[in-house]
Amino acid sequence: MVRDDRYGELGKRFEQYLLEGIPALKEAGYNPFAFQGMIRASGGVRTAKQLLASAGDTSYGFAKLWEKGKLDASVEFAVCLPWFKELFTDEELERAAFRLTEHRFDLSRIDDVPVPDWHAAPTPAPPAEPTYRQRVEAEEAAQRSRPATTTALTAEAVRSAVFRSLVLERAQGRCENPGCGHPGFHVIGRNGQPVVEVDHVHGLGDGGPDHPANMVVLCPNCHAVKTRAQDAEVARLKALLAGIARQQHETAMAGTSSGR
Template sequence: MVRDDGYGELGKRFEEYLLDGIPKLQEAGYNPTKFRQWIKASSGVSTAKKLLASADDTSYGFAKLWEKQKLDASVEFAVCLPWFRELFTDEELDRAAYRLTRHHFDLAKIHAVPVPDWCAAPTPELPPAPTYRQRVEAEEAVQRARPATSTALTTDVVRSTVFRSLVLQRAGGRCENPGCGHPGFHVIGRNEMPIVEVDHVHGLKEGGPDHPVNMVVLCPNCHAVKTRGQDTEVAELRKLLAGIARQRHETAMAGA
């Protein structure tokens, strides 16, 4: 039974929406036990606010939904639904939208959700998706706030999935080596993602930064050449790719 948690009828509707989505997650192989316990202990709105209060967007639950391509079942998605927006502050709404777009979730999918019968109010416009510059600067802030538990000299190097996705998007999923034997290499795999690899021009263990300015997209063959080619060939390719990475990053940043 849904309780009155101080957010009135709309708060009850929000909690019902979250609870109704749990069976679908279980069918997908994810059982959000802790999430359900939090709702039971407080309420749906309070649980959502608790999750949004965290500066980290890579919680276990969110990561599992991302892996299963089920972010439309996340709390963040529910928060962004126009008919629930008045339950949350502007800061909470911005954080929810940012977490979704940061993981390449198309906010336009929110418009595909049927307006519930009980909702008669007009739906407000969706918040604009953050730009390349905004996403880079936000991720840089997250990295600065992260405890320095790993270094480039350890075997457990922390890599940013956000920067990786930004570089893939920046390259259009195509090999960025001008000397590629298959110009504009662009092959889609079984998962409907490009069969390319995001690589650091200068390796992390060599002191290269985990940042788009040091990252390029390569097809499997060019990646192998850069990794296992002859020393002179590798040196020349690195120099070329370093310039490409910097130029494309600066262009993307200037385009905001």
């Protein structure tokens, strides 16, 4: 009967592995009677630890297995299996591997042992999301490869959806005008998106670039002020927002987050 509750479920599986190998040993002409008694008395993991800590270089059972060319059925072999290693100390693992290699056993044979179904392979970490800098640089490269900057029918400058998304994420969907009448303006619309507008500080029609360093997020009221206020107020607001756009962009470019 499988025991070794002290070492949890993995300890039980290790003991089961040892016990399942005994019939093949008997067929090979070796009856590990004493070994079975140790498992019944102490459990599989403690038995392995006791054998590894024995004063001699090898146990009687290990020597018999070596004579029969069956070291892949030894406790030392089981200890070295990747899915059981956490049950043992570094010293125990080194001793098990040393005993095998000293008897000219090829440790690469461990790689031929099928991984048990219960041993879940580590879930690979999801790929890291590209940073703000990486996304900006990728879009800049894509823009350089595009043949035209205007549409044939409207002659309007083509705006980058990627840059617009980056600026919205960078601002976390909030109005970036520090003089906003509703500081931190953040309203969600019926579509689930913030009720704000991405604006070019210096308009594309005036030669301003379609680039995050020239773009800010404004609430509808601040956008209207920037567009329709008196000239002096528009000039003052543009100068203020130009500095904010550059600062926000430079900060995001220096950071490691993707702006989310």
